[in-house]
Structures are given as structure tokens and as C-alpha cells.
Amino acid sequence: MSTHTTDQLPVVIVGAGPVGLAAAAHLVERGIEPLVLEAGPAAGTAVRDWSHVRLFSPWAELVDPAAEKLLAPTGWVRPDGAAYPTGGDWAELYLQPLADVLGDRVRYGARVTGVARAGRDRIVDSGRDEQPFTVHIEPSGGREERLTARAVVDASGTWAVPGPMGADGLPALGEKAAAEHISYRVPDLKDPDVRARYAGKRTAVVGSGASAFTALAQLADLAKEEAGTQAVWILRRGITGSTYGGGEADQLPARGALGLRAKAAVEDGHASAATGFRTESVERDGDRLVLVAEDGRRLDPVDEVIVLTGFRPDLSFLSEIRLGLDERLQAPTALAPLIDPNVHSCGTVYPHGVGELSHPEKDVYLAGMKSYGRAPTFLAMTGYEQVRSVAAAIAGDREAAERVELTLPETGVCGGAGLFDDPDAARSGEGGGCCAAPTTLRIGIGAPASSGGC
Numbered sequence: 001m002s003t004h005t006t007d008q009l010p011v012v013i014v015g016a017g018p019v020g021l022a023a024a025a026h027l028v029e030r031g032i033e034p035l036v037l038e039a040g041p042a043a044g045t046a047v048r049d050w051s052h053v054r055l056f057s058p059w060a061e062l063v064d065p066a067a068e069k070l071l072a073p074t075g076w077v078r079p080d081g082a083a084y085p086t087g088g089d090w091a092e093l094y095l096q097p098l099a100d101v102l103g104d105r106v107r108y109g110a111r112v113t114g115v116a117r118a119g120r121d122r123i124v125d126s127g128r129d130e131q132p133f134t135v136h137i138e139p140s141g142g143r144e145e146r147l148t149a150r151a152v153v154d155a156s157g158t159w160a161v162p163g164p165m166g167a168d169g170l171p172a173l174g175e176k177a178a179a180e181h182i183s184y185r186v187p188d189l190k191d192p193d194v195r196a197r198y199a200g201k202r203t204a205v206v207g208s209g210a211s212a213f214t215a216l217a218q219l220a221d222l223a224k225e226e227a228g229t230q231a232v233w234i235l236r237r238g239i240t241g242s243t244y245g246g247g248e249a250d251q252l253p254a255r256g257a258l259g260l261r262a263k264a265a266v267e268d269g270h271a272s273a274a275t276g277f278r279t280e281s282v283e284r285d286g287d288r289l290v291l292v293a294e295d296g297r298r299l300d301p302v303d304e305v306i307v308l309t310g311f312r313p314d315l316s317f318l319s320e321i322r323l324g325l326d327e328r329l330q331a332p333t334a335l336a337p338l339i340d341p342n343v344h345s346c347g348t349v350y351p352h353g354v355g356e357l358s359h360p361e362k363d364v365y366l367a368g369m370k371s372y373g374r375a376p377t378f379l380a381m382t383g384y385e386q387v388r389s390v391a392a393a394i395a396g397d398r399e400a401a402e403r404v405e406l407t408l409p410e411t412g413v414c415g416g417a418g419l420f421d422d423p424d425a426a427r428s429g430e431g432g433g434c435c436a437a438p439t440t441l442r443i444g445i446g447a448p449a450s451s452g453g454c
Contacts, residue, residue, distance in 0.1 A: 006132045010035040011394060012149035014112050016043045018090075019368030019383035020155035021098050022064035024105060026391035029066050035147070036102065037137060039111040039156075043099035044091035046159035051088030052188040053214065058082050063094060064384045070101050109140030115152055115364070116320035129362050136317075151363035151394050153387065154318070158369050163309035165206055167236060167278030167294060174282035178289055182282075182305045186214050189222055198304060200228035204291060205271070206279065207308030208235050209376070213262035215306050220265035231271035232299060234291065238275045274299060313370045322361040330373035332357055332366060339375040351382060351406040353389025365390050381406065 011027055013020045016038035024034040038045065055062070060081030068078065076097055079085065085093065099106045114136035120128050133149045162184035166172035175182065189195045199222060205215045216231055223229035265271045277297065283290045288301035313330055315323070326336030335356040337343075357365045365371075367390060368383040385406040392400035 006130075006150050009132055009148055009150040011151045011153060012037060012133070012135050012147065014152070014154045015156035015368075016040075016095070016099055016106055016108075017046055017155060017157055017368070018044070018062075018064070018095065018380055019157075019387055020153070021095060021102070021106075022067055022384050023153050023155055023367060023387035023391065024102055025064060025066040025070050025098065026388050027394070028070065028102070028105075030391055030395040030397075032391070032395060034102075034105050035149070036099075036106040037110040037112055037135070038106060038108050041108050041140075042091070042096060043106065044087075044095035046157055047087045047091045047095065049087075049159065050186065051086060051091065052190060053186060054084050054086050055090065056084075058084055061381065062090060066388070067094075067098050071098060074101060110137045111139075112136070112156075112317050113138050113144070114317050114320065115154075117361075118148065122320045122322055133363075152321075152365070153390060154364075154366045154370055155368040155383075155387070156314070156370055158311035158313050161312045161314050162307065163312060165279050165282070165291075165305065165307045165309065167280065172279045172282050172291075174284075178282050178284070178305075181289055181303065182307060184307050186211050186308065187218065187306065189218050195222070198222060198229065199226040201303035202230045202232065202301070203304045203306060204232045204234055204289075204299065204302045205306045205308065206234040207306075207310075208233075208237075209308065209310070210258060211308040213258045215308060216265045216271050217258065217261035220261070220268065220270035223270045229270075231265065232302065233266065233271050233273045234277050234279065234299075235273060235275045236278050239273060310374065310376060311369075312374050313366070318364075321364055322359065323364070323366075324359045326373065329375050331371060331375060332359060334358070335371060336373070336375075339372055339377050341375050341377055351385045351404050353386055353404070354393040354401045357386060357390065363394070 010033040013023050013034050013036045016036050020036055020038075021043065024036050027034040040046075040048075042048065058081055059079040062085065063078060074097070079089075079093055112135060114134075116122075116134050116136075117124075117128055118131045118134050120126075120131055133152050135147045135149055135152065137145050137147065139145060163169070164171040165175050165182070187194050187198060189198065198219060203219060205212050205219070212233070216233060219229060219231040223231075262271075266273055274297075276295075277291075277299075278294045279291050280294045281292045282305075283292060285301045288303055289305060290301050291299045291305070315325075315330065324333040325331065326333055329336045329340065331339060335352060338350065338352060338356065354365070357367065357371060359365070365386075367386045368380070369378050371383075371386065372378045385404075388405060389401045389403075392398075
């Protein structure tokens with residue numbers, strides 16, 4: 001296939017979330033046809049999974065510039081910039097309208113199962129860069145299909161692969177067998193069925209980022225209404241001055257307040273803390289579970305466990321693509337040193353683009369949260385800048401691709417990671433995350449809707 005013919009093919013984008021749809025908008029702006037493949041039934045499927053939670057950021061920081069240009073002619077009106085939307089609001093009032101404008105460029109129910117070079121497995125060198133990509137998909141209720149693309153942008157995120165309970169990064173012994181009593185999501189206690197699952201029960205919360213704060217705060221509120229409701233907070237490290245985040249000094253007030261609510265849950269006796277507890281196994285005690293640590297400690301039995309230990313990328317469908325990934329973070333090799341949570345917080349990661357996102361395989365990019373691998377320091381507006389740069393590179397505008405168009409001032413207090421937290425890996429030791437930066441987007445699972453902001 002000639003280069004000219006290849007250039008007529010669409011750019012396939014995996015995932016119709018905030019960064020994937022922004023990538024499509026930037027490509028359309030440059031006259032390049034995108035094809036967004038979304039495994040779920042609607043735009044922002046992953047965001048809808050936490051639709052009951054408010055973001056830490058106001059609407060003023062949640063809209064990509066190229067996306068807004070596409071939306072404006074339709075009469076779309078940006079919501080009040082000072083308001084804090086829930087995940088559900090964000091999906092319904094911005095992501096879905098944007099996907100609707102893109103129209104047939106977004107395909108739902110299309111799960112990507114593989115990406116490769118046409119006629120070349122990962123071993124073959126000859127003529128590799130001249131070949132288009134083949135993208136294998138499994139449509140909902142249909143037969144497997146194969147599409148052809150000039151480039152691939154994987155913005156599928158990490159939401160589908162939550163971290164396990166085991167301290168070694170693998171499921172604890174017995175964790176899979178106890179799956180009916182273990183959740184890996186912040187519960188929506190306004191749902192009667194979910195509320196019944198935890199009301200009057202003893203629940204272990206494993207993790208120490210803002211997601212864990214949210215679960216602890218919600219369970220504390222439930223304990224005030226339902227007798228017998230208790231929580232035990234499992235931390236892999238000790239409690240320090242930074243464990244609860246920035247508190248009143250946090251420049252994101254809602255996030256700081258969330259940490260203080262978690263602290264109050266412990267101090268008021270609604271939650272006890274088990275520190276330095278690195279889970280090795282889960283044992284049965286009748287209908288209840290007993291968590292056992294590497295050092296042999298055994299917790300009193302619990303009825304339910306909520307595991308909030310971060311997320312990780314699914315790289316399985318990219319096995320025939322030559323990716324250059326850091327051996328620790330599973331992020332692009334050039335990007336990894338810039339986002340290493342042992343060194344950086346979100347405020348010290350400078351904006352980056354195609355240079356840091358490139359792989360040995362030409363014209364393949366991991367963007368958005370997936371590009372950060374297991375690092376918890378991601379800012380979604382950084383993802384918008386990523387795809388602006390990538391779209392410019394695909395269009396052949398190298399100058400624009402290498403130009404930085406986003407400023408991230410180093411302000412705020414770090415410590416609460418939110419939606420993308422991986423507490424055991426974070427620089428602070430007990431949760432990395434988004435710093436307050438007036439011109440950046442900070443996304444996190446924070447306080448429940450009733451608290452007024454996250």
C-alpha cells in the first residue's frame with residue numbers, strides 16, 4: 001500500500017473518554033478523519049462508572065479548546081464555569097454532546113482486541129513503517145472485524161484494570177475466591193442496594209488516596225445512620241503528617257476537606273486504622289473474611305472489602321506493536337522519568353507531547369491516563385495537550401507538535417490522588433496526585449456529591 005493511499009485512511013482512537021474525544025476534535029480541526037472506537041454503549045463509559053462523584057475541578061477547566069470549537073456551532077453552551085460537575089454531569093453535558101457532534105466518527109460497542117502492522121508481526125522489519133495498521137475489534141453481538149488505519153492513538157485509560165489487594169501487585173491469596181465480598185470502586189451509598197451491602201457491616205478499605213478518603217467518609221456518614229456500621233482502614237505504610245493530604249492548606253478546598261473528613265472518621269471512632277499492613281492472603285471465617293498481612297498479623301473478620309489501590313494499563317491488545325515502555329511504570333520510556341512518583345508530583349511534571357510519547361513503532365501513541373502507566377500524577381488537561389501535539393505530528397506539522405501550549409505552574413499542596421491514585425507508588429508515600437494549578441485540569445474521585453465539591 002502506498003504512502004498516499006495510507007494517508008487516506010482514518011486515525012483510529014481507542015476510547016471515547018475525555019482525551020480520546022479531544023484527540024478526535026484536534027484531528028478534525030486539521031482535516032484528518034478520526035475513528036473513535038468505544039467498547040461501551042455511550043461516550044465516557046468509564047466516567048459514568050463514577051457518575052455519583054464530583055470532580056475536584058470546575059467546569060471552567062473541563063473543556064478542551066478544539067472540542068469547544070466543534071460544539072459552539074450547535075448552540076452548545078458551556079456550563080457555569082464555577083460549578084463542580086459530577087462524573088455523570090461531565091458525561092451528559094460535555095462528553096456525549098461532543099461525541100454526537102463527531103457523529104459516525106464515533107463507534108460504540110466496539111472493543112479493540114488487537115493492533116498490528118498489516119502483514120507484519122512484531123518480529124518483521126522489512127517494509128514495516130510503510131504498512132498501515134490493522135485494528136481488530138469485537139462488536140457487541142457481532143462477528144470480529146478488522147479495520148485499517150494510518151495511525152493509532154490509544155486513549156483507553158486504566159479504569160478497567162484496578163489494582164489488586166495483594167501488596168506484591170498481584171491478587172492476594174484467596175482474593176479471587178472472595179470476589180463476591182470485594183469491590184474495587186468507590187461505592188454509591190445513595191443506591192439502596194449498595195447501601196444495604198454496607199449498612200450495619202464491618203468493611204475494610206484498602207488504599208490511601210482520595211478514593212479511599214471518599215469511601216471512609218461515606219462509611220462514616222452511614223455509621224451515623226445505621227448502627228453497627230464500621231470501617232477498618234488498611235494502609236500499607238504508616239500514618240504521617242501528609243497522610244490526609246493538604247487539609248486547610250490545600251488550594252483545592254474540596255479535596256482538602258475530603259482528607260479532613262477521612263481524618264475525622266478515624267478520630268471519631270467510625271474507622272480504625274491498620275498501618276504497615278501489606279495484605280498477603282484473604283481467609284474465610286464463615287461468611288466473613290479475614291485479611292492476613294505479610295508479617296503474620298490477622299485482622300478481625302470483616303463483611304466486605306473495598307480495594308482502592310490505583311489502576312494499571314491493559315497492554316494485551318498491543319502485543320504485536322513495538323512499544324518502548326519503562327520497566328517500572330509501564331509508561332513510554334522518554335516520559336517515565338518526568339512522571340516518576342518517587343520524584344515528581346503533578347505540579348512538577350512539565351507539559352509534554354509527541355517527543356515523549358513516541359515509540360519504536362511509528363505512528364502509535366498512548367495518550368491520556370494510559371500514557372502514565374502506573375504513575376498516579378496525571379492531569380487530564382495534560383492529556384489534552386498530549387493529543388494536540390500528536391494530532392499536529394500526524395498532520396506533518398512538526399513545529400506545532402513540538403511547541404508547548406500549556407503552562408502548569410508549580411502551586412498547591414499535593415497528597416490526595418483521586419481517581420488516578422496508586423498510593424503505594426506515590427512520591428509522598430501515601431498517595432500522589434493532582435496539585436492545585438489554576439490553568440490545569442485536575443480530575444479525581446473526591447468527596448461525594450453532598451459535600452459540594454471535588
